[in-house]
Amino acid sequence: MTIQYSIAIDRDNDGRFAALIDQDVLELRWQLGLRRAYDNMADFSWARIIVRNPQGAFSPERHRLDSGMGVRIQSDFGRQVRSHFTGVISHIEPDAGAFGRKQAVIHLRDVLPWLEDSPARVAPQIDVTADQILRDLLEQAVIRRAVIAGFCLIDVGGFNMIDQASIFPPEHLTLSFERGKTRFAYVGDWWGESTSIRAAISDIVAGERGRFYVDREGALVFLNRHYTLLNETPAAQFADDMSGMSYTYGDQRLNRLTLLMRPREIGERDTLIWQLSGQLRLEQRSELPLTLRLTDERNQPFGLLAFDRLVSRFERAPENRGYTISDDVAVEVTRLGMTSVDIRLINRRREAVYLTLLQLYGQPLYRHDPLEIVAADGEGQYRYGLKRLSLDLPALSDITTARAFAAYEIARRKHPRGLIHKLRLDAREHKPAALSATLFDRIRVSESHTGHQARDYFIIGEEHHVGDGGASHEVEWTLEPADSSRFVIVDDSRVDDRAEVLAPY
Secondary structure: OOOEEEEEEOOOOOOOOOEEOHHHEEEEEEEEEOOOOOOOEOOOOEEEEEEEOOOOOOOOOOOOOOOOOEEEEEEEEOOEEEEEEEEEEEEEEEOOOOOOOOEEEEEEEOOHHHHHHOEOOOOOEEEEEHHHHHHHHHHOOOOOOOOOOOEOOOOOOOOOOHHHOEOOOOOOOOEEEOOOOOEEEEEOOOOOOOOEHHHHHHHHHHHHOOEEEEOOOOOEEEEOOOHHHHOOOEEEEEEOOOOEEEEEEOOOOOOEEEEEEOOEEEOOOOEEEEEOOOOEEEOOOEEEEEEEEOEOOOOOEOEEEEEEEEEEEEEOOOOOOOOEEOOOEEEEEEEEOOOEEEEEEEEOOOOOEEEEEEEEEEEEEEEOOOEEEEEEOHHHHHHHOOOEEEEEOOOOOOHHHHHHHHHHHHHHHOOOOEEEEEEEEEOOOOHHHHHHOOOOOEEEEEEOOOOEEEEEEEEEEEEEEEEHHHOEEEEEEEEEEOOHHHEOOOOOOOOOOOOOEOOOO
8 A cells, every 4th residue: 555645735825725736746855843852942844845847837927826825745545644744835946947857846834934033022921831921922923824815904906805804813823732830930021122932932942841843734832841751652663673763872961950040130110211312303293103122231131010101201392492292292102011112102293393201110120140050960970071061041030940950951861871863764664653653752662783672762853755756755753762761750650669760840
C-alpha cells in the first residue's frame, strides 16, 4: 500500500483548501518545531513545494496566486488522512525564460514571522499565568485572517459589500494552551519599543520553562513545564531499524547554572512618569496620535501599574509668547500599556496651536539590577570538568521559583550520558510512525552498537522530504531526552528508588 500526498490551496480564502495541485508537484520539503533540545520557543516553520509550471499557472503575474493564501500538505495511507503542514504562501520563485525547466518553487511559512513584526504592547499584567499573558499578546497581533471570504474589508473590491458581509470575529487564531504553572507577579515592564510579540512570548515561555510552537494544523500550542514529565506513553518504538541517527556522549551535561532574575520595586502613586520637553505644534482641525515610551534616567523601560492623571496646556504661540487655550483642544489617553501610553492630541480650532505642557502621573514599577541564582554540582565539576550555562529570565521575580528552576536543570543534566539528537527514518519502512508521530510525542529508541537501550525521547522538531514524485519520503526528527523516570511524580512514583529525585518544580 502506497502513501498518497495531497497539496491544496485555499484560493477562495474561505478555509476549504479546494484547489488541488497534486498532479503538478515534483518535490516537497517542510519543517516544524524546535531546533535544539531544551529550547522553549520554536523557530519559523517552513515548506517548499517544487511544481511544474509549463503554462505559467504558478506565475503570479499571469495567474492570481497571492502571498498569504493558505496551503495544506496532507497524506493518505490506509484510509487515514493526516495533515502535515498548514501555512500560507510567503513568496513564489517561477523559472524565467521560454526554454528553461519551467518549474516554480512555492515557499510557505507559519504565522510566527507575523508575530516577529507585531509590536508587544499590553496593558499592565499583575499576578497572571503564562497562558493568560500569551492570549493577551496574541489578541493584538497583526495577522492575516485564515478566512476572508464573506467578511468585510473596507475599500477592497469584492469585500466591501456591507449589507452582505460579516464583521470579523475577535478570534483570529487557533490556540491550544495548557494552563501555566508559574504565576508572574509583573509582566512586560522590560519590553521596549522594539520588542516584538514573538520576543515577548519567548520571554514568558522561558520564564515558565514551557514550550511554544505551531503544530501541523497551523494552531499555536503552549505546553507548560509539567507536560514532558507527565506524558509517559511512547507513541512509537525503534530498535536498530532506523535509517540513521546523530548520537553523542556527554555533550549535553551541565554542572553549573547561573539564572538571572530581576527584583521589582513599586513606586509611589501620583509620581511624574513622563513629561514633554519643549513644545509641539498642532495644525488646525487636526488630530495627532502619539505613543509615549516610559523610560528611566538610564533610558531603560519601566512599568506602569496605575495611571493617575494628565496635565496639559495649549497656547496660541510658543511658551511665554501666547495665552492659554482651553476650548476645542484636548489630550485623550487611548491606551495604557505596561511601558507606554498612547494619547491623541485634538485641535478643532481654525488655527494652529502649541502644546507647551504635557505631564503624566501614575504609579511606576522599577526593575533593579539582576540577581544571580546559582546551582552547581560540585562533584561533577571536579569529576568531569566545569560545564556552565547562564539563563536570563526577566519575567521571574520570585526567588523560590528561580531556585527550583536552577536545581531542576542541574539535576537532569549533571551526569554525562549518551543522547540521540537526530533520528532519521524511511517512511516506506515505518509508515504509521513516520506519518503520525509529531511534535512532543514520546518515542522509545534502542541501538545496539552504541549500547543505547530503551531510552525515551520527545520529538521536538520534524523535517520531511518527499521526492521522486512521492516515491520517496525521508523523515528526520529532532529529539530531546525524556526525564520523568528520573523524578518523583506524586501519587505515581516510588520514593524509595535512589535514582529518583523530588524537586519543587
